Amino acid sequence: MAIVVGTIIGSGIFLVPTEMMAAVGSSGLVYLAWIVGGLLSLFGAMTYAELGSMLPYAGGEYVYLRGAYGDRTAFLYMWTWFAVAKPGSIASVTVALARTLVFFAAFKWLDTVAIGSGHFAVLWSQIFAIAVTWLITGLNYLGIKKAGDFQVVFTVLKAVLILIVVGFCFSSALGSWGNFSTSVHPVPGGMTGFMIALIATLWAYDGWNDLTMVAGEVKQPERNLPLALIGGLFVVGALFMATNAAMQYILPAAQIAASPRPAVAALRVVVGPAGAALVAGAMALSIFVTLNGTIMSGARIPFAAARDRLFFPSFATIHPRFKSPSVSLVVQGLLSTILLLVLGRFQQLFELTVFAEWLFYMLTATTVFIYRRRHPEMARPYRVWGYPVLPAVFVVSAAVVLYSSFAGNLQGSLIGSVLILLGLPLYEWIRRRYGKPATLSQTS
Numbered sequence: 001m002a003i004v005v006g007t008i009i010g011s012g013i014f015l016v017p018t019e020m021m022a023a024v025g026s027s028g029l030v031y032l033a034w035i036v037g038g039l040l041s042l043f044g045a046m047t048y049a050e051l052g053s054m055l056p057y058a059g060g061e062y063v064y065l066r067g068a069y070g071d072r073t074a075f076l077y078m079w080t081w082f083a084v085a086k087p088g089s090i091a092s093v094t095v096a097l098a099r100t101l102v103f104f105a106a107f108k109w110l111d112t113v114a115i116g117s118g119h120f121a122v123l124w125s126q127i128f129a130i131a132v133t134w135l136i137t138g139l140n141y142l143g144i145k146k147a148g149d150f151q152v153v154f155t156v157l158k159a160v161l162i163l164i165v166v167g168f169c170f171s172s173a174l175g176s177w178g179n180f181s182t183s184v185h186p187v188p189g190g191m192t193g194f195m196i197a198l199i200a201t202l203w204a205y206d207g208w209n210d211l212t213m214v215a216g217e218v219k220q221p222e223r224n225l226p227l228a229l230i231g232g233l234f235v236v237g238a239l240f241m242a243t244n245a246a247m248q249y250i251l252p253a254a255q256i257a258a259s260p261r262p263a264v265a266a267l268r269v270v271v272g273p274a275g276a277a278l279v280a281g282a283m284a285l286s287i288f289v290t291l292n293g294t295i296m297s298g299a300r301i302p303f304a305a306a307r308d309r310l311f312f313p314s315f316a317t318i319h320p321r322f323k324s325p326s327v328s329l330v331v332q333g334l335l336s337t338i339l340l341l342v343l344g345r346f347q348q349l350f351e352l353t354v355f356a357e358w359l360f361y362m363l364t365a366t367t368v369f370i371y372r373r374r375h376p377e378m379a380r381p382y383r384v385w386g387y388p389v390l391p392a393v394f395v396v397s398a399a400v401v402l403y404s405s406f407a408g409n410l411q412g413s414l415i416g417s418v419l420i421l422l423g424l425p426l427y428e429w430i431r432r433r434y435g436k437p438a439t440l441s442q443t444s
Contacts, residue, residue, distance in 0.1 A: 002148070003211045004232025005239075006155035007293030009162070011096050012204030013243050014263040014283050021257040023196035025187035027180045027248050033194060034244060037201030038237040043394040045208050045233050046384045047365050049226035052212045053382040054371065056221030059304025060212030060297075061364045068367035071310060071437055072427060077360050078305040079423030084416065085356045086298030087335035093294060094129035094340065097287040101128075103264075103280040122341065130337050132288075136295050137333040143322040144217045147296050154289045161282040162239050165267060168278075169246035172270040182252040199404055204240065207290065208233055209361065210297035216304075222381035299328040309437045310430065355405050355416040362398035365391055 020030045051064045062081075066074030101107040102125070110125040140147045169175060187193055211228055215221050218228075243263065247256060250266040259265040263283075267275030303325035306315035319326040368384065368391050384391060406413040431437075 001228040001232045001235070002152040002155040003214070003293050003296070004208055004228055005235050006151050006158065006289040007207035007210045007297070008205055008232070008236045008290075009158060009239065010093065010207075010287050010290035011100065011283050012206075013162075013240050014261060014279065014286075016200040016204050017244055017247055017256055017262050018259055019200045020197040021184060021253055023188055023193040023200075025184040025189060025193070025253070025257075027182070027253060029194065030197065030244065030248075031241070033197035033201050034237075034241055037198055037205055038233070038240070040202065040394060040397045041205040041208055042230065042233050042237075043386075043390045044361065044365060044398075045229040046226075046386075047368050047391045047394055048209055048212055049229045049382050050368055050380060050384045051364075051371070052215050052225040052229070053222045054378055054380050056215045056218070056225060057304070058214065058216030058300045058307075060215060060300070061209065061360060062213075062301050062304050064364055064367045064371075065360075066308070068370040069363070071431075072424075073363070075305065075310050075427045075430075076420055076423045077363075078301050078311065079426065080356045080360065080420050081298065082302045082311075082332070083335070083423070084419050086294065086301070086332060087339050089294050090133055090291065090298065090332070090336040091129065091339040093287055093291045094132050094336075095125065097132060097284060097291070098125035098128050100280060100284045100287060104277065126340050129340050132291065133295075133333055133336050133340070136288075136292050137329050139292065140296050140299065141319070141322060141324055141326055141329050143319075143324050144214070144296070147292060151289065151292055151296070154285065154292075158282070158286050158289055159235075159239060161278075161285060162243055165263065165279055165282060166242045166246040168270050168275065169250050169266055172250065174269055175249040177249070179248050179250070179252045182254065184253045184257045187257075195400075195404060199401060202401060205233075205236065206357070207293065208236075209364075210293055213297035213300045216300070222379075226382040295329070295332065299325050299332050302331070303328045307438070309434045310427075312430075313434070355402070355413040356420060358398055358402040358405060359420075362395055362402060365395045365398065 017030065020033055021027075024030055024033065048060075052060065055063050055067065057063045059078075062074050062078050065077050098107075098110050102110050110123070110128055112124055113121045114124045114127050115122040139150060188196060208229060211218075211225065211232075215225055218224055247262045247266045250269050251259070251262060255265065256262045261279075264276045264279045267279045269275075271278075302311055302315045305311040306313055306328075315325070315328045315331070317327040318324070369388065371378065372387070
């Protein structure tokens with residue numbers, strides 16, 4: 001549950017209310033978007049819970065796709081996550097952490113040039129992001145137990161800080177319930193505005209799938225995966241709604257829509273600069289914990305493929321002492337470092353991952369229908385409630401998000417498509433080089 005909660009709650013809750021309010025213009029529609037986004041994420045988590053309890057192996061989505069669509073599709077998923085999505089996600093999270101810390105005077109130096117000049121300049125924020133990447137990679141190298149303990153402790157601390165922020169807002173005499181009836185004009189409004197707000201909430205909820213990637217190291221996965229996925233999303237939804245309500249209690253709609261960091265603005269009103277520093281600190285901690293969950297889960301995907309002889313054998317190496325996928329972790333850190341040096345800008349890094357993520361969310365969710373039809377005999381400790389309607393709703397919603405991300409960022413989506421397809425010649429070479437892949441029964 002700490003992986004689910006800690007990975008999902010990053011900087012999104014502190015930032016997306018601005019975009020949402022500017023898109024729909026009223027608190028009622030903002031909350032509707034939070035609820036719809038939370039329900040769609042819950043439908044996805046419930047679908048994954050059935051798949052994870054049925055196939056509780058390291059690699060998560062890779063395992064489900066391989067069983068349903070074969071080696072080539074599973075390889076392309078692994079390749080996309082290994083080469084693009086996970087390194088891009090890790091790089092974007094560390095850059096976001098550096099941007100958040102710049103709020104404090106002691107970290108202003110992160111915005112200065114460390115090496116080079118002009119287009120070839122490397123900022124201290126990039127070097128800082130690389131250092132943090134290797135710090136958390138090292139923690140995970142030391143084993144799942146240490147990384148898991150870190151995730152639990154700091155996720156609890158993160159939740160406590162969020163509740164403190166909420167408490168400060170609702171206990172302030174400067175707040176007003178009348179702010180909930182204020183509105184912003186003009187806004188896109190209608191279905192266009194609502195879709196903008198909904199996609200923002202889905203981005204904020206993103207990360208719930210990461211738990212399935214470490215399923216092979218979860219005790220009693222048949223019981224604990226569904227509990228953690230579904231229970232974790234309920235906790236996240238409650239914290240998101242409470243934080244959004246706290247901001248609106250202090251700030252009218254127009255101020256939320258105009259503020260780049262509405263949570264910081266709300267706490268500055270309540271307790272001055274100290275309150276703004278508290279929110280910035282909570283944001284930094286949230287991002288830090290998200291990074292641990294992202295690094296932990298990402299390394300298990302190429303490990304699982306290598307174990308199946310669908311990738312370079314060295315990636316299946318398990319450290320003899322720490323029992324971690326050591327080679328996979330190190331290479332993941334190297335790829336993230338390269339992205340941080342070559343790109344370094346948050347928007348570029350973020351756009352690199354969105355298209356690929358939603359493509360495979362959609363494909364993975366469709367596998368529940370295939371397993372139900374082809375393998376009714378398989379043990380299913382958890383069955384998704386509302387089948388087949390709820391999984392179908394999630395698949396359709398993922399397709400809509402995929403279309404929106406493609407249309408909204410055509411260049412980035414085309415680049416993402418090309419990078420995915422580059423995996424095809426590599427797949428053919430690996431098949432010729434290492435022979436017939438192992439079956440699931442041989443490697444589980």
